Amino acid sequence: MYIENPDRTNLRYGYTTGACATAATRAALIMMVTGKTVDYVEINLPAKKTARFLIENSKIYENYCIASVKKDGGDDPDVTTGLYIYSRVEYSEKSGIEITGGEGVGVVTKEGLPIKPGNPAINPVPLKMLRAAATEVLDSYEVHRGLKITISVPGGAEVATKTCNPKLGIIGGISILGTRGIVIPFSDSSWKASIVLGIRVASRMDxxxxxxxxxxxxxxxxxxxxxxxxxxxxxxxxxxxxxxxxxxxxxxxxxxxxxxxxxxxxxxxxxxxxxxxxxxxxxxxxxxxxxxxxxxxxxxxxxxxxxxxxxxxxxxxxxxxxxxxxxxxxxxxxxxxxxxxxxxxxxxxxxxxx
Structure with a gap:
């Protein structure tokens, strides 16, 4: 995928859906391990920055925990701004970390995207961020168990109709995106990246x-x-x-x-x-x-x-x-x-x- 150097502007940066999902996951997992709710968490972003997120809608249940982060796209006209990105974490009998999509997260149906058809629309960099954040928490608390992470976005299906997802073959919700973790306002690079994806999808459809x-x-x-x-x-x-x-x-x-x-x-x-x-x-x-x-x-x-x-x-x-x-x-x-x-x-x- 072609990604241009970020534009330099005086506008306020925001955070990607991938960064929000990672912060919510870190919070939910800390709650799972400690049994205590958290108000804020910090995560490392691919852009070599550290970001602090307010955690909302925290709930501790017997077998799982839920936390959310409100998406803030900064001064970029991002249709996902205002949505809550939820993460549900639970221990699993399987080894390793399983990441899946829930309500409001789209499912890929066509070739040409970074995710294979049939999988939730959680792009490779956010997947890597989620795994890294979860692994860090598990290691720091010396927990050696399998984990299942479910990312959901209530209202995501409706908002997705205003994006290029339906054309790209992503149905039922938005994508969990981000290569840098931050949203650069009015970024040329994001538009160019969507053009490349559109061309690639059409090509894979012959x-x-x-x-x-x-x-x-x-x-x-x-x-x-x-x-x-x-x-x-x-x-x-x-x-x-x-x-x-x-x-x-x-x-x-x-x-x-x-x-x-x-x-x-x-x-x-x-x-x-x-x-x-x-x-x-x-x-x-x-x-x-x-x-x-x-x-x-x-x-x-x-x-x-x-x-x-x-x-x-x-x-x-x-x-x-x-x-x-x-x-x-x-x-x-x-x-x-x-x-x-x-x-x-x-x-x-x-x-x-x-």
Whole structure:
């Protein structure tokens, strides 16, 4: 999986579901061993940091203990923020540590993810964190018994519908995630990682054609254009066009449709592979040059050059098919430069009426 270096921001960091599950597990196991509730625990994070968590909903039963941590995604728009991540621990007759998922934790049903189908959606790093935390507690109290850990997230099934889990083949709940233990606000890396997973899942399903959309409206519109395509073929890539195309080539995808509003496609036609406003901007001189090549009157070319938005340009040319086809051709040429013609590309320009 591709993970980018974290962005540097002044926003408040949060903690991953994996970190919360680990803290809840540590607390529940300490309660199991000592017979006393705990209010806080500290855990070591993969990001080489130590974090302290408030423990809630602690309960000690005869044969098991339960504790929870309230998920806090910091200033990241994380749909799992506010959910309680529960851990139930109990001794087992089996040796070793068994980790499973309960209510609200999804189950993997498709190939291409870090977890094999049929297993709970608890990713490898959180699994490692859970085992390490449990082993540390058992060793520190000199307890030599098997252990079963069940992670559950009440409300997780409902929240999961707002994530990409259903498309990835994770059903019934959220994933227990995190490679660093911390949530970096508005992180590019998390979006890119989800793009890579989407491509990988589609590839494992032997799909050789994908549809990349640069935004929500484009995604909605292109679903209507290709009604017979499977959901896994549609991936919303945002502004990460160059990155996504390269990953598709690396994975062996043969055909690619890129769908975007005229503004985004005009940037691509002007040879920009990062479509974010901070990395590229609409070049109205470039658009005017296309009008000139087509043979528009000087008055129209001037209006294009002095337009305020690409929507304004589309209104001026009335979505002229020759103009749009030129944008498509330029876009395909630019993509072929970075792929070496290893993938067949089509462009869908989505009208602003969608």
């Amino acid at each position: 799909m050789d054609t994908l549809v990349f959309s640069t935004g929500g409206r484009s995604d909605t519109a292109v679903h209507k254009i290709f009604p017979d395509f499977k959901e896994e073929q549609f991936i919303e890539i945002g502004d990460f066009l160059g990155f996504s195309v390269k990953r598709a080539v690396d994975t062996g995808i043969r055909n690619l449709v890129i769908a975007g509003m005229p503004g985004k496609i005009s940037k691509l036609a002007d040879n920009n592979m990062d479509l974010h406003s901070s990395k590229s901007s609409v070049n109205f001189d470039f658009l005017a040059s296309i009008g000139k090549k087509i043979g528009y009157p000087d008055e129209i070319i001037s209006r294009i050059r002095h337009a305020n938005t690409v929507l304004n340009v589309m209104e001026i040319i009335n979505y002229d098919s020759i103009f749009l086809d030129t944008l498509k051709e330029r876009s395909i040429e630019n993509i072929n430069k970075i792929t070496g013609n290893k993938i067949k590309v089509d462009i869908e320009i989505i009208k602003n009426e969608y």
